[in-house]
Amino acid sequence: xxxxxxxxxxxxxxxxxxxxxxxxxxxxxxxxxxxxxxxxxxxxxxxxxxxxxxxxxxxxxxxxxxxxxxxxxxxxxxxxxxxxxxxxxxxxxxxxxxxxxxxxxxx
Numbered sequence: 001x002x003x004x005x006x007x008x009x010x011x012x013x014x015x016x017x018x019x020x021x022x023x024x025x026x027x028x029x030x031x032x033x034x035x036x037x038x039x040x041x042x043x044x045x046x047x048x049x050x051x052x053x054x055x056x057x058x059x060x061x062x063x064x065x066x067x068x069x070x071x072x073x074x075x076x077x078x079x080x081x082x083x084x085x086x087x088x089x090x091x092x093x094x095x096x097x098x099x100x101x102x103x104x105x106x107x
Contacts, residue, residue: 003030003033003034003037005087005088005089005090006030006033006089006090007030007081007083007089007090007091008030009030009091010028010029010030010033010090010091010092010093011027011029011091011092011093012027012028012029012033012092012093012094012095013025013026013027013028013093013094013095014026014094014095014096014103015096015103016103016104016105017103017104017105018105019105047072048072051071051072052070052071052072053069053070053071054069054070054071055067055068055069056068056069056070062082063081063082064079064080064081064082065079065080065081065088066078066079066080067080073097073098073099073102074095074096074097074098075095075096075097075098076093076094076095077093077094077095078090078092078093079091079092079093
């Protein structure tokens, strides 16, 4: 998996329920996303072979954009910017599962 479209200052967040039941904001950074990309799906069985992908560009204005991505079980709202090399980079992601029950660390 390539992360070339992700800025090294990435902030990825989701509302989450901790083991004790309290609501928290779960945060993920670029280094964690690299680890996830390298390790999460090593067996190749975490995602369907033909995933449902729906990309909606919500707004583009000069050097910033807002995008909604729906892939199978989750939704990402992303902010992108165009860097000094004229490349679009993802800088912020707020995501959720379609099933709110999956937003929990409770057993």
